[in-house]
């Protein structure tokens with residue numbers, strides 16, 4: 001895998017320690033070299049572990065999923081007491097994320113909404129006791145659940161696009177209705193994030209329901225079945241057109 005050729009890095013979810021070492025290296029590379037990054041579920045947990053190791057200097061920082069005896073458990077087992085999920089320990093299904101600040105990339109990409117509902121499938125979470133330490137060193141937990149104890153979105157404000165989410169935006173993302181965070185990753189990888197964030201259209205059609213982007217944003221033509229030479233008519237469409245088929 002040649003990371004140097006990558007315009008963006010997506011670290012997906014996963015269970016167990018297979019591939020974790022490589023995911024940590026890819027995340028470190030993206031963070032240090034300012035390559036647009038999106039971490040999903042385990043990918044977000046990896047981003048926090050990598051940051052704790054490299055920036056906080058906690059060399060054995062880990063998830064208790066991989067090292068139950070770590071002295072620096074920055075990701076821990078946090079089962080959710082739920083009468084509807086009896087017997088299961090997985091945090092599953094739609095849960096609400098509240099933005100903690102509006103001046104962050106994820107809130108803007110979701111159209112400046114106060115909260116979003118996204119789907120979940122995980123057992124482990126960022127250790128709430130380490131949040132302050134991580135934030136003092138530059139990570140920003142821009143989305144949390146209603147209790148404030150479960151970290152849903154993490155960002156590095158001083159990076160062109162470094163976003164990790166505990167939820168799974170892909171579950172509600174559709175080719176013609178992409179998730180805000182995939183739009184952000186692709187736009188950043190194309191060097192167009194600034195113009196996308198400035199798009200009036202991003203926030204105009206929020207809450208219109210049908211035809212909107214998944215979780216609030218507008219539908220944008222993707223030309224998936226159309227002519228690849230169809231002319232673009234705006235920066236938004238450029239992003240979509242240029243990135244059809246692009247591997248990130």
Ligand SMILES: NC(=O)CC[C@H](N)C(=O)O
Nearest residue numbers: 013014041042122123124
């Ligand atoms: N879906 C995932 O990526 C799960 C991440 C992690 N293994 C957890 O259980 O929390």
